[in-house]
Amino acid sequence: MTLADNMRALSYSFVILSLTLVIVLAFMVNYATRFIINKRKREFGTYLLLGMERRTVARMFLVENIGIGLLSFAAGILLGMLLFQVFTEIIMHIFDQVYHIQVVFSLKTVLLTALYFILMYVLALWGGGRLIAKLNIYDLIYGSKYNEIFKYHHPMLYTVLFLFFASLCAGGIYRVITMFNSTVSASDGMLTLFACIVAVIVGVYGIYVCLASFIALLHNRMRRFRYRDTNLFLLRQIISKIQTNSRVMGVHAVVLTLSLCLLTMGLSIGQGFKVLAHSEAPFDVMVKIEDPDVLSFEDVLQFIDDRAPIKDSVAYKLYANNQAGYESAAFLKLSDYNRLRAQLGLDQKQLPENRFLIHAESRRIRESMEDKAVTSELKIQIGSTQLTSDVKLMFSEPIEQYRINAFEEFTFVVHDSLADSSLTPVRSNLIVTNYKPAPERLRDELNDYIRSDWLPNQQGLDPNMERPRIQTKSWTLSNSMVSFTTLSFGAMYISFVLFLIVATVLSMHQLTDSAEHRFRFDILRKLGVGQDGINRLTLKQLTLYFVFPIIVPILITVVLSASMNQVFYTFIPKPNIVVHNMLIALGSFLVLYMCFFLATYIGFKRNIASR
Numbered sequence: 001m002t003l004a005d006n007m008r009a010l011s012y013s014f015v016i017l018s019l020t021l022v023i024v025l026a027f028m029v030n031y032a033t034r035f036i037i038n039k040r041k042r043e044f045g046t047y048l049l050l051g052m053e054r055r056t057v058a059r060m061f062l063v064e065n066i067g068i069g070l071l072s073f074a075a076g077i078l079l080g081m082l083l084f085q086v087f088t089e090i091i092m093h094i095f096d097q098v099y100h101i102q103v104v105f106s107l108k109t110v111l112l113t114a115l116y117f118i119l120m121y122v123l124a125l126w127g128g129g130r131l132i133a134k135l136n137i138y139d140l141i142y143g144s145k146y147n148e149i150f151k152y153h154h155p156m157l158y159t160v161l162f163l164f165f166a167s168l169c170a171g172g173i174y175r176v177i178t179m180f181n182s183t184v185s186a187s188d189g190m191l192t193l194f195a196c197i198v199a200v201i202v203g204v205y206g207i208y209v210c211l212a213s214f215i216a217l218l219h220n221r222m223r224r225f226r227y228r229d230t231n232l233f234l235l236r237q238i239i240s241k242i243q244t245n246s247r248v249m250g251v252h253a254v255v256l257t258l259s260l261c262l263l264t265m266g267l268s269i270g271q272g273f274k275v276l277a278h279s280e281a282p283f284d285v286m287v288k289i290e291d292p293d294v295l296s297f298e299d300v301l302q303f304i305d306d307r308a309p310i311k312d313s314v315a316y317k318l319y320a321n322n323q324a325g326y327e328s329a330a331f332l333k334l335s336d337y338n339r340l341r342a343q344l345g346l347d348q349k350q351l352p353e354n355r356f357l358i359h360a361e362s363r364r365i366r367e368s369m370e371d372k373a374v375t376s377e378l379k380i381q382i383g384s385t386q387l388t389s390d391v392k393l394m395f396s397e398p399i400e401q402y403r404i405n406a407f408e409e410f411t412f413v414v415h416d417s418l419a420d421s422s423l424t425p426v427r428s429n430l431i432v433t434n435y436k437p438a439p440e441r442l443r444d445e446l447n448d449y450i451r452s453d454w455l456p457n458q459q460g461l462d463p464n465m466e467r468p469r470i471q472t473k474s475w476t477l478s479n480s481m482v483s484f485t486t487l488s489f490g491a492m493y494i495s496f497v498l499f500l501i502v503a504t505v506l507s508m509h510q511l512t513d514s515a516e517h518r519f520r521f522d523i524l525r526k527l528g529v530g531q532d533g534i535n536r537l538t539l540k541q542l543t544l545y546f547v548f549p550i551i552v553p554i555l556i557t558v559v560l561s562a563s564m565n566q567v568f569y570t571f572i573p574k575p576n577i578v579v580h581n582m583l584i585a586l587g588s589f590l591v592l593y594m595c596f597f598l599a600t601y602i603g604f605k606r607n608i609a610s611r
Helices: 003-039 041-049 054-094 107-134 137-145 155-179 186-209 211-221 231-244 246-280 298-307 334-343 363-375 416-422 442-457 473-516 518-526 531-571 577-608
Strands: 285-289 310-320 330-333 357-359 378-382 385-389 411-414 424-434 469-472
Touching: 003 054, 003 107, 003 473, 041 054, 054 107, 054 473, 155 186, 155 531, 186 211, 186 246, 186 531, 246 473, 246 531, 246 577, 285 442, 298 310, 298 424, 298 442, 310 334, 330 334, 330 416, 334 357, 334 411, 334 424, 363 378, 442 469, 442 473, 469 473, 473 531, 473 577, 518 531, 518 577, 531 577
Parallel strands: 330 411
Antiparallel strands: 285 424, 285 469, 310 330, 310 424, 357 411, 378 385
16 A cells, blocks of 8 residues: 555545544533523523423524524634644654644645534534423422432342452453453454453443442441531542443443543554654665576665665575575574674674574564573584574564565574575565665655666576566654554544543532532531531542542553553564553643643532632
């Protein structure tokens, strides 16, 4: 797939992603509309009591919200342009790309956003109008005085169910962890993964559905605690809120789990890209010819130098051992190996007599050889010469062992004299270092030149050899970055939106309750509870209500990140990538979550203040 194809696929992916998120956002807009209606019930009831028709009240509500919506749309466009630059800067920083903030306006994007906005608002206002039309005057004026319907479930039964759902969630996570360490077919693996995800979702949801009854059981056993200060009021408030909103809280916990995992994954993909890209293309230009009889790369070097001035180059052979048992082993001369290291700014290696170096970028290969070195000495036989090695002579810096400098992801390095006398050259390679990064188009131009002009003029080469491989760092980074950016940015974008939805709904729900049930706190004042006591009670109540939905998501994220860290390390030669990014994700999440909590706390105190 070409870079243009990848960019087109990226564009389509973002459109599909945006459409999916619009559907989710439509529910939040609908919730916000109902929130506004609940806040203004008494006002609407007063209008109806004064003789205003329902149709007129609904029309007034519609006009007001259209005005608010248009202002929100204009502010959203400006804020979206700003956030686009911020997100782009973050993504480019993750991928080590230079980006300069600039003013960008896309009429197509604005029109598409306007279409999404109209669809969401039409559905929300239509539902809000129907809700107003159904309510009677008594419900509008006195609805906030109604007692919440509290269904008392048997605590012991729901405690058992709580433990069952917790076990189901833990079992799903454990199976996901073990699945990556076992060998399963692709179809069975996908079915198992899907079943595990469903088990985790059902488990998390069930935990919160049963949470109120579990707390009620603890509440009945904590007699000394519940009768201290205002704890009785606090516990009944929490149990009531969780009981009446257990399903909503379960959905919040599932969405927050997804948000945290996606944020961790998005950050880890960005870090993994840099490591993998450096491993795949450590040199500016790489040329592999599957024939050992190339006498000179002089014309190829001149072609490259005309388009990207050359700083240094290395032309060398890759060797094989024709003895039985060494079919997968690639060999390099020590001098060529050190010249490759010099291109990367690495130190030069010395090799004692009758010893050999092992270079293996793959962690799996290194661990296999390290385990073997523990029980017995590492040995190879070249002709009549036996060589030994150990873990001190094992290195793993990126030198492109996946396609050019190895057969099976490892390379043995031996003295030049031994390679010349006892090994067989099988491949001609060329490595080039440029003064400045080569243009991306050089890869295609060099590919065409070598295949069409240079190879046909080379004498003595096998006409049936495998097609040459040409690779440039600039093209590899650009082409790979598109797909990795799609995954990384998409994961972070979805995570950010899902978090905002959950945090906003949590905040709005608490502010609604504070406005509707202010009389409860007035009763506490009449019973002699001071303002400081009510403030402490409010802080405890909001803290518990905000903390409960994130406990399980954080635990799941930590456990999955710790296990996935091992999986990442198998493919990416850098330790603790996932754990490091998980800590960043949790830190960012908690800071934003705390901002919503503080804003809710301030609004809650204002709503219940004595008037």
